[in-house]
Amino acid sequence: MKNKIMIYLDQEYPNESAQLLEIIEKAYNKNEMITYAAGWVEEKQVPCWFDHLLLLPPDERSRYDARWMASVLEQMCREHEFCCVIIPSTWTGRMLAPLLAVKLESGLTADITDIETLDDKLLMIRPAFSGKVMAKITSKDSQVIMMSARLGAFSYTGLQQKKMQTEPYLFQEPIRSGIRQLGREDKKQTADIREAEVLISGGGGVGRRFDQLYPLSKRLNAMVSASRKSVDSGMASRSIQVGQSGKIVSPQLYIALGIYGSMQHIEGLKDIPYIISVNINKNAPICSLSDIVVEGDAIEFVTKLLERIKKE
Structure with missing residues (x-):
């Protein structure tokens, strides 16, 4: 469908990821779009701003295996036929977004900081040449528009509460990616x-x-x-x-x-x-x-x- 948009919620920054709804507000007629949030998160972490919340079951691989995550999200995207997929530019998102774009055979505009429309075209804005210029990029001949967006660059102000429909997303187990975790060390909590x-x-x-x-x-x-x-x-x-x-x-x-x-x-x-x-x-x-x-x-x-x- 041409009116379904998905925002991936980073499990370390679920609330900040939800702020990327501002992109939809600025780029589309939000009343005509069906908004989905999806991720390896808990329902209580997600503000009721979306029409649907697709909860992925807890899995340790969602913390380190971007290839496996991309395969799971590919299934979701093909099943729901999203016209636009937005991924936060976190350390996980920067690995996940290009892998998912390849699987969906879509282009990817990375690290956007703003968005505009011109003659019904979507212009994704991002810094280039070490921030010396701001590039405006459009997506041509792509069934799915994919972008990753900088956290902090967008702030959703609509704050309209919705009757969000929450449902678990069940997927077919992808082929093993070949990545396995050898060890783990929790990073120290520091102020942001x-x-x-x-x-x-x-x-x-x-x-x-x-x-x-x-x-x-x-x-x-x-x-x-x-x-x-x-x-x-x-x-x-x-x-x-x-x-x-x-x-x-x-x-x-x-x-x-x-x-x-x-x-x-x-x-x-x-x-x-x-x-x-x-x-x-x-x-x-x-x-x-x-x-x-x-x-x-x-x-x-x-x-x-x-x-x-x-x-x-």
Whole structure:
């Protein structure tokens, strides 16, 4: 059918995956579409925004075997004849999406951050050339439109509760993929910068003094993030990188310290009410987006702000 759309729910980020409904809201007449959510998740994890929820039975292979997962989802897609399949760009989704696209003989537009329509054509927008340009891609002569989408780039605001029909999905066991798990080690739970209300972000202007941002973050009950330049220079972990090649963030307050503000970094900032920039170059691109611009050295600003906070 031409009006059935499926969003795959990543089992680590089910609620964030459900936010990809904004794509359907922006690209289609949502009232005419039948929306499906599917994944190895529990019903209580899924908001009642969909028409149907297809629950896949718990299976340890869904945590490591993308080939097996793609074979299961292929059966589902062919049975329900979805016209569009959307997969979140998580570490699992980035392996799963191309494997499923090959099985469905469909093209794949990866890591989209926005979507538009033009003359009844769907334009999937994603960064290219290290974020220097934004490419608009359309899918031609494909029965199934497939895309993977960045979490944080979309936020479903309709919030209309539905009488979601939940049903288990029973599938034929695929041929063994040849992948087996040799061992497992649970990763340590760490805070995610996408959940922060206040972000203190360091860029190239901070340099090797990056660690000096943490005392201020503690005082402001904030989290520390970084630009790509800080990550590439080894000063910060990639897990706290903001931008197209990092994470898309939406804090209430974003303090940009020594950040120039390239396109790929700016595209990582979404719906932020207040931005404060500290930069020796008052004409840096990030400054044009800021509510307050402080011209000067970023670390000197941090030191003086800490002193002021301690006095009060």
